[in-house]
Amino acid sequence: MSAEARLREQLCLLAKSMFDRGLTGGSTGNISARTEDGGLLVSPTGTSFGRLDPGRLSRFDGQGRLVSGDKPTKEMPLHTAFYDTRSTAGAVVHLHSCHSVALSMMPDVDPDNFLPPLTPYGIMKLGKVKLLPLFLPGDPAMGDAVRGLAGKRSAVMLANHGPVVAGKDVEAACNAIEELEATAQLAMMTRGLAPRALTPEQISDVVTTFDVEWDS
Template sequence: MTEETRLREQLCLLAKSLYDRGLTHGSTGNISARTPDGGLLVSPTGSSFGRLDPGRLSRFDAAGQHIDGDKPTKEMPLHTAFYDTRGTAGAVVHLHSCHSVALSLLPGVDEENFLPAYTPYGIMQLGRVKLLPFFVPGDPAMGQAVRGLAGKRSAVMLANHGPVVAGKDVEAACNAIEELEATARLALITRGMGAEPLTGGQVRSVVKTFDVEWDA
C-alpha cells in the first residue's frame, strides 16, 4: 500500500467518524490533506462525509492543478488560503457543526477570541479562534479573509456557517475541530450560569507550557 493510498483511506475514515457522531450532516463539510508529493486530496463537491470513496477524491498536483478524481468542493479558496499562508498546514477541515454555529449567532462573542477559555485543550489545539463574518458559501472572499490573517490563526469560525481548522496532518486537524465544537457546546450549556473560565494567568501558563500561538 502506498503512502497516498493510506492517506486516502485515513481521510475517508476520519470524515466518516465525524459524520457518524453528528459533527456534520448530509452533504455538508469538506476536508483536504497534503499528499507526499506536495499535492492535495480533497473531498468532492456535494459529497457526504459519511460516504466518501477513497478512489474518487479530488486530486491536485503540487502546482494546484486538478488532475484526477471528482470535481472538488466549492470551498477550495478557503482550503488553499490556509495552505498558502501556514507552512505547517498538512490538512484542513471545515464542518457545519451545530454548537459552534449556534455560538456564532449569539451577541457578545469576541471576534478575536471566539471560544471562551474553559479548558486548556481548546487553547492547546486551536490557539485563538477568529470569528469571521458571514459569506455566501463558495464565495472566494472567504479565502481572502483567511489570507488577511497572514497565517497567524490555525482556526476560524465562519459566522452562521461553520468552523475551519488547519492542522499538521489530517488527524490533528480533525482532533482540533472536535475540540472547537466541544468547547462551543460547553459555552452554550453554561451560558448565563456564571461559568468561570481560566484566569489570564492560567491561560498564559498553558500558552507558555505548550508553546501555543496566541498573541498574534
C-alpha cells in the same frame, strides 16, 4: 499499500467518524490533506462525509491542477488560503457543527477570540479562533479573509456557517476541530450561568507550557 493510498483511506475514515457522531450532516463539510509530492487530496463537491470514496477524492498536483477524481468542493479557496499562508498546514477540515454555529450567532462573542477559555484544551489545540463575518457559501472572499490573517491563526469560525481548522496532518486537524466544537458546546451549555473560566494567569501558563501560538 502506498502512502497516498493510506492517506485516502484515513481521510475517508476520519470523515465518516465525524459524520457518524453528528459533527456535520448531509453533504456538508469538506476535508483536504497534503500528499507527499506537494499536491492535495480533497473531498469532492456535493458528497457526504459518511460516504466518501477513497478512489474518487479530488487529486491536485503540486501546481494546483486537478489531475484526477471528481470535481472538488466549492470551498477550495478556504483550503488553499490556509495552505498558502501556513507552512505547517498538512490538512484542513471544515464542518457545519451545530454548537459552534450556534455560538457564532451570539451577539456578545469576541470576534478576535471566539472560544471562551473554559478548559485548557481549546487553547492548546487551537490558539485563538478568529470569528469571520457571514459569507455566501463558496464565496472566494472567505479565502481572502483567511489570507488577511497572514497565517497567524490555525482556525477560523465562519459566522452562521461553521468552523475551519488547519493542522499538521489530517488527524491533528480533525482532533482540533472536534475540540472547537466541544468547547462551543460547553459555552452554550453554561451560557448565562457565570461559569468559572480560566484566569488570565492560567491561560498564560497553558500558552507557555504547551508552546501555543497565541496571537495578541
